[in-house]
Amino acid sequence: MAKGRCMKCKKEVEIENGKEVVMKNKMKAMKGECGKCGTKVFRILGKA
Numbered sequence: 179m180a181k182g183r184c185m186k187c188k189k190e191v192e193i194e195n196g197k198e199v200v201m202k203n204k205m206k207a208m209k210g211e212c213g214k215c216g217t218k219v220f221r222i223l224g225k226a
Contacts, residue, residue: 182221184212193219 184191196210206223 180208180210180221180223182208182210182219184215184217184219186215186217187212191219193221198223 180193180196181190182193183189192213193208193210194213196208199207199209201207201222205225208221208223210219211217212219
């Protein structure tokens with residue numbers, strides 16, 4: 179699983195229900211939820 183920074187917990191957490199998406203600028207990103215509080219978590223992965 180991918181990890182991302184949760185802005186609410188202020189910690190690096192595992193991304194739950196993660197989906198890989200491609201942004202407008204052709205960069206890959208992981209979108210999901212924080213496993214602890216349920217807040218949306220977003221992490222940029224790099225070039226597609």
